[in-house]
Amino acid sequence: MTDTPSQPPAISVLMPVYNCGRHLHPAIDSILNQTFGDFEFLCVDDGSTDESPAVLREYGARDPRIKILTKANGGVTSALNAGLAIARGEFIARMDGDDVADPERFALQIEYMRGHSECVAVGCHVINIDGDGIELQRSVPYVSHEEITGCLWNGNSSALPHYGAFMRRSVLAGIGNYREEFRTAQDLDLFLRMSEVGKLANVPKYLMRYRVHESSVGSKRAGEQARNAREILRQAYERRGMKLPKKLAKWTNILVATNRLKWGWKALEEGRYSEARSHAWNVLRRKPFRKYAWHLALHAFLGPSRKHFRSIVHGLRKRPNHAAPVVPSETVDGRNG
Numbered sequence: 001m002t003d004t005p006s007q008p009p010a011i012s013v014l015m016p017v018y019n020c021g022r023h024l025h026p027a028i029d030s031i032l033n034q035t036f037g038d039f040e041f042l043c044v045d046d047g048s049t050d051e052s053p054a055v056l057r058e059y060g061a062r063d064p065r066i067k068i069l070t071k072a073n074g075g076v077t078s079a080l081n082a083g084l085a086i087a088r089g090e091f092i093a094r095m096d097g098d099d100v101a102d103p104e105r106f107a108l109q110i111e112y113m114r115g116h117s118e119c120v121a122v123g124c125h126v127i128n129i130d131g132d133g134i135e136l137q138r139s140v141p142y143v144s145h146e147e148i149t150g151c152l153w154n155g156n157s158s159a160l161p162h163y164g165a166f167m168r169r170s171v172l173a174g175i176g177n178y179r180e181e182f183r184t185a186q187d188l189d190l191f192l193r194m195s196e197v198g199k200l201a202n203v204p205k206y207l208m209r210y211r212v213h214e215s216s217v218g219s220k221r222a223g224e225q226a227r228n229a230r231e232i233l234r235q236a237y238e239r240r241g242m243k244l245p246k247k248l249a250k251w252t253n254i255l256v257a258t259n260r261l262k263w264g265w266k267a268l269e270e271g272r273y274s275e276a277r278s279h280a281w282n283v284l285r286r287k288p289f290r291k292y293a294w295h296l297a298l299h300a301f302l303g304p305s306r307k308h309f310r311s312i313v314h315g316l317r318k319r320p321n322h323a324a325p326v327v328p329s330e331t332v333d334g335r336n337g
């Protein structure tokens with residue numbers, strides 16, 4: 001007598017994991033606490049060297065919905081495809097090992113997909129949090145296919161957040177899943193190709209908390225992301241018989257500089273001075289006249305002494321008829337440049 005195969009779950013939750021140990025517990029708990037529970041939870045350990053494998057085994061022993069796939073490190077794109085190869089659900093729900101999902105996320109997303117047969121992927125609105133879970137900002141509330149694709153064609157994949165995406169597995173298979181030549185910016189490529197066969201949308205609720213921290217892929221591989229985004233856009237425009245607009249060819253370089261300034265000031269605020277200096281010099285090598293990069297470099301060079309230095313300068317400014325050197329205040333911090 002042979003065993004009857006179990007009924008496939010409605011959802012396959014796909015979570016690549018690489019050295020997420022610090023934040024893995026709240027990420028997994030947020031999935032296991034979903035109000036919609038008909039899912040398998042595919043955790044793909046992409047060669048982690050921290051405590052992540054032990055955390056996964058701990059949870060796997062407690063909940064039979066968790067399936068752990070271990071592979072050599074090859075990057076998030078290869079980890080996602082490895083998970084898709086064994087997924088059985090009608091829908092694929094993306095999750096990252098350092099984010100947190102609202103308990104109603106799956107219930108609301110599957111309800112939307114079952115009510116909109118033309119939709120191939122649905123995301124949600126996102127709250128950005130720091131490494132300690134403190135809210136930083138809320139995402140722009142894009143909802144319609146037209147709004148989202150308008151952003152995608154300008155290189156903005158965050159209009160449909162990948163880490164909160166809910167997709168039809170049959171559609172993913174039909175377009176060949178993720179393309180492994182793109183180790184970064186793979187979400188931009190995927191959503192552009194999905195938008196060619198169906199509609200994209202977002203559930204208009206804040207259902208994900210996205211953790212922004214120094215270990216994020218974007219902060220470490222900004223240059224590679226920009227190069228990949230440019231090539232992905234070039235190919236997408238080419239599929240439509242069009243050339244990549246010049247403004248987009250230049251945009252990727254501007255994006256790298258802007259993001260590095262943002263990450264540099266964040267590192268400075270958190271006392272990671274060598275990282276702040278690295279971001280500043282990276283921008284200055286390419287854009288030596290970017291004034292806020294010089295501001296960042298000065299503050300990062302001063303390190304812990306920057307606040308004392310600023311208090312001296314402010315004191316000199318208050319003295320009459322005394323010309324003091326201009327130093328940016330905390331309210332500037334590069335966020336406008």
